[in-house]
Amino acid sequence: MNVLIVGGSGGIGLELANAMSARPDVDNVVATYRRQVPEHAATGIDWLQLDVTNQDQLAECWPAEKPLDYLIYAVGLLHDGNTGPEKTVRRIDPDLFSKSMQINALPVLLLAQSLHKSFKLSDSPKLAAVSARVGSIEENRSGGWYSYRCSKAALNMALKTLALEWRMAMPKGAVAALHPGTTDTALSRPFQANVPTEKLFTGAQTAAYLLTVIDQLTPDNSGRFWSWDGTELPW
Numbered sequence: 001m002n003v004l005i006v007g008g009s010g011g012i013g014l015e016l017a018n019a020m021s022a023r024p025d026v027d028n029v030v031a032t033y034r035r036q037v038p039e040h041a042a043t044g045i046d047w048l049q050l051d052v053t054n055q056d057q058l059a060e061c062w063p064a065e066k067p068l069d070y071l072i073y074a075v076g077l078l079h080d081g082n083t084g085p086e087k088t089v090r091r092i093d094p095d096l097f098s099k100s101m102q103i104n105a106l107p108v109l110l111l112a113q114s115l116h117k118s119f120k121l122s123d124s125p126k127l128a129a130v131s132a133r134v135g136s137i138e139e140n141r142s143g144g145w146y147s148y149r150c151s152k153a154a155l156n157m158a159l160k161t162l163a164l165e166w167r168m169a170m171p172k173g174a175v176a177a178l179h180p181g182t183t184d185t186a187l188s189r190p191f192q193a194n195v196p197t198e199k200l201f202t203g204a205q206t207a208a209y210l211l212t213v214i215d216q217l218t219p220d221n222s223g224r225f226w227s228w229d230g231t232e233l234p235w
């Protein structure tokens with residue numbers, strides 16, 4: 001299998017890349033980083049610098065003639081230095097809102113667009129994006145985190161819509177939105193205080209859970225939102 005992990009420098013993405021590179025059924029793992037190749041990366045991963053807000057870089061991140069079996073999108077923005085997530089509408093920051101859409105939602109569609117030919121060359125292409133439970137509209141009972149929630153809801157809609165298009169255009173393919181569970185990474189670190197220890201996963205734990213879910217994706221269960229434990233989440 002050929003695997004592309006976009007956001008391989010993140011706490012979850014790195015462990016996804018490490019786990020994939022150790023599998024006997026995987027021939028090639030390409031992982032992307034924005035700032036620097038992470039420490040503790042397994043040997044055997046091919047690293048590529050990529051800023052997902054750069055459309056040219058997205059278009060060039062995978063050769064068109066090479067089959068792509070798994071694309072896992074593990075990039076995410078929740079807070080940006082001193083900004084976000086916003087607890088109240090009085091704190092909405094247009095710049096954070098736009099950036100959240102540009103980083104959390106849009107690149108998945110642009111990747112699906114530019115990698116279409118490579119997915120077509122695979123016997124069972126899978127596109128899975130790490131979303132977040134807070135992007136579920138139905139499950140939103142506490143409010144807040146406007147930009148992040150909106151961008152993850154947009155990501156979920158993008159994935160559902162793509163899954164419907166793939167039914168005809170990519171009948172052997174599967175698309176999924178994934179909730180990773182609270183994982184100890186830079187993104188969640190400021191918000192971990194009230195998380196019980198047993199509910200705070202390491203990146204390696206989360207990667208193993210998510211890969212189990214991704215391995216079980218089929219055209220029949222495409223277009224759904226899965227939690228790390230394989231239960232289905234409402235949109």
Ligand SMILES: NC(=O)c1ccc[n+]([C@@H]2O[C@H](COP(=O)([O-])OP(=O)(O)OC[C@H]3O[C@@H](n4cnc5c(N)ncnc54)[C@H](OP(=O)(O)O)[C@@H]3O)[C@@H](O)[C@H]2O)c1
Pocket residue numbers: 007008009010011012013033034035036050051052053074075076077078103130131132133179180181182183184185186187188
């Ligand atoms: N951790 C949790 O508890 C949790 C819970 C729910 C959902 N999630 C989701 O899980 C995914 C992974 O997050 P994480 O926890 O692993 O966070 P993380 O450690 O902060 O990783 C974030 C990743 O996004 C990349 N990134 C950000 N902006 C980018 C850009 N413009 N271009 C390219 N890459 C960019 C970062 O690259 P650089 O480091 O190279 O800049 C890094 O690889 C995200 O979608 C997040 O929303 C996480």
